[in-house]
Amino acid sequence: MTTQTDITWIAADWGTTNLRVWALSDTGEILIHRGSDRGMGKLAPAEFEPALLDLIEDILPTRGEVPIMVCGMAGSRQGWAEAPYKSVPCPPPSIADATRVKTADPRLDVHILPGLKQLKPADVMRGEETQIAGFLADQPVFSGTLCLPGTHTKWVKLKSGVVERFRTCMTGETFALYRHRSVLRHGLSESEFDTGAFKNAVLCVLQDPKVFASELFGIRAASLVAGQTPTEATGRLSGLLIGAELASIRDEFDLADVAILGSSKIAGTYHAALECLGQDARLLDAESITLRGLTLAFSCYARETS
Amino acid sequence: MTTQTDITWIAADWGTTNLRVWALSDTGEILIHRGSDRGMGKLAPAEFEPALLDLIEDILPTRGEVPIMVCGMAGSRQGWAEAPYKSVPCPPPSIADATRVKTADPRLDVHILPGLKQLKPADVMRGEETQIAGFLADQPVFSGTLCLPGTHTKWVKLKSGVVERFRTCMTGETFALYRHRSVLRHGLSESEFDTGAFKNAVLCVLQDPKVFASELFGIRAASLVAGQTPTEATGRLSGLLIGAELASIRDEFDLADVAILGSSKIAGTYHAALECLGQDARLLDAESITLRGLTLAFSCYARETS
Structure with a gap:
């Protein structure tokens, strides 16, 4: 049975429509996987922390803080806290580029990964950059095209770990x-x-x-x-x-x-x-690749803070 | 002041979204012009007659019947009564192609003009064919392109009074x-x-x-x-x-x-x-051309029945 002390960190994919979280052990085992329909599109900035707590409060440790790695629209200007875009060409953003969110609950240590922007032709992404990072974790020298289909499908040109451009x-x-x-x-x-x-x-x-x-x-x-x-x-x-x-x-x-x-x-x-x-x-599989990207961010964070 | 006896006939443009009617004198003078938002999209077949009566009952004569010329989506399969499409190439439909609607109220003498269909490439129109008839009334030998902009814009190739094709x-x-x-x-x-x-x-x-x-x-x-x-x-x-x-x-x-x-x-x-x-x-001006097309239909009807 999962106990609160088993949970080392939490991964969150917070899009326009949905919020999905995973609670993970120190060995990367998925202890809990939950979702809600409280996506960024339905929330004012002050409502993000309560929405997250509704989903995870019962699994938070009674003391100490839990690192929470977030990707997606929660980092947009209308989201929880803005995580300013990185400009391509560049590698996918890392934890060093993340925005630390001030929370009322001292148990939350929230980091939002930024999206990518392209100036010419103008384009943006939030969330997919973390999938790209997850994809590159397994094949760091891949050069070719990624297609990330969805409401807004992204086409991405990768070269040796760098996002060269996207549409x-x-x-x-x-x-x-x-x-x-x-x-x-x-x-x-x-x-x-x-x-x-x-x-x-x-x-x-x-x-x-x-x-x-x-x-x-x-x-x-x-x-x-x-x-x-x-x-x-x-x-x-x-x-x-x-x-x-x-x-x-x-x-x-x-x-x-x-x-x-x-x-x-x-x-x-x-x-x-x-x-x-x-x-x-x-x-x-997109979902496991998203988690892989968030895990990368957590690994770097754990290394830096240990 | 307009009296009920002045009204010779009624024109109706009954689209998906709106119903517009004109009551006209025997000289073609517009005595009354009214509209409602009870378009075809909001009505079951049995609701068309009450919707029309709501708009015109106060101006109907106390006895005898009034010819009512209708164009538009009221003639679709889901409308009041189906007026089967004519196939292009052909001239715009005339009163001879209209569908007579059985009404409960004996004062209503309703005729719905059909739309046009094209088999290759497949296309349809309902309502615009009456505008085309109105346009051709003033320039019967026009050969060229009509554009009828709207929710669904129609492009029409006309040659000497015949609708050759449309998109x-x-x-x-x-x-x-x-x-x-x-x-x-x-x-x-x-x-x-x-x-x-x-x-x-x-x-x-x-x-x-x-x-x-x-x-x-x-x-x-x-x-x-x-x-x-x-x-x-x-x-x-x-x-x-x-x-x-x-x-x-x-x-x-x-x-x-x-x-x-x-x-x-x-x-x-x-x-x-x-x-x-x-x-x-x-x-x-599209509205006056629609009325012109409906007037053409009434003129032919009046000639035939006199």
Whole structure:
């Protein structure tokens, strides 16, 4: 049974929508893994500490402080405490770049890792930089492209441990908007999609990116007058959006050796889209890589303070 | 003062969002013009007649029936009564193509004009076909391009009174989704936009349509790290979306002589976008053209039944 004294430190991935924490032993064993939906988007700055305590207070030691390594939107200007961006090209941020947060509860020793920014073209990330650090921990000299799919998918060019540049596409968010809020919702399926329709749409936009805007409403129209099924419509919407994304980044990022950090359904969709280009890609588990990145930060911290 | 006996017929433009009616005299004078927000999207089939009566019952004659000419989404399958699409190429539908609706109230003589469909590429319209009829009433041999901007903008190729083909872009709906529901909303201005940023974005996408998907998140990022103002961000979003639309239709539609049916702000935005291409365009008042189209239908009906 886990006791409070077993816990050496806590890792927290605090995004816009969710907060996930892991309590770890001194050997790196995950003792507790919990989550809540109190993401940065729902919290005022003063509400972060109570939200964190709600999730972990029962596992805090009765005395002494616990190091807590945080990545993600909690470090944004509207978050808990701003952790100013580092500028690329640079290696992923380390504990030396983190912002120490003043807390009311003396048991909390909170460090927020900063995100990365790029000035030209303008771009930002918060949270993914820690995944990149976790990825590089296992393959420090990797040179190639990382794809971190999600609400805002990141494409990252890595060279010998340095983030050279990156680009964000809001494909996941756009898909959700069209699916749930637009006229297209009437003809879409609940979750399944037709793979053939998906691939045709990916290739259609890759071959001729300018068709994108008029193809979108075509999804609705084909449901009304051409017998298109809901699963075909959903596949086509997904394919048009990911096709437009690949078209927009393929000149800037080498797609011949892509590592996709994500084991979720969306990661599989990107994998299938890259297959349309004749490219294979590796799928790596995002959550364990996030924890790996936060563990790196803690290890450096423990070394410095020991 | 208008009396009930002055009213010869009623015109109704019944879209997804709104219902607008005009009561007209035998000389075509507009006696009453009213609207409500009870669009097709909010009504079950049985609710259309009560919604119409709520708006016009006080002006109906005490006996005899009043012809009511309806265009728009009220004629869709989920509307009041389905008015099956006509297929292009064809002239805009006339009263002979209309669906007569059975009503409980004997004073209502309701005719719904059908929309148009296109099989390849699949596309549909409901309501705009009546505007096209109204436009052609004044220039029956016009050959060129009509642009009907709105939530779903229509581009129409006309040749000697025939709708040869058309294309729909859901640019207005997409703009509203990004503006109110996406992460981009944080950096946008309330209503004003910067014209320079708009034009730059239109040209950026027209010159290289494939950049569209990654430029979108660039709007958010430039607000965060490059000092972009809210009016610049709004202009850029509008410009990227209309630029992508023009890129997708410019090969299919002659943009050298475009008539834009719409006097609203959105019509002005399309006019400005065409100027980026060095094209001038005529702006015509959409509402009076809709009424002109419905009047045409009534005139034919009155001729047939007299």
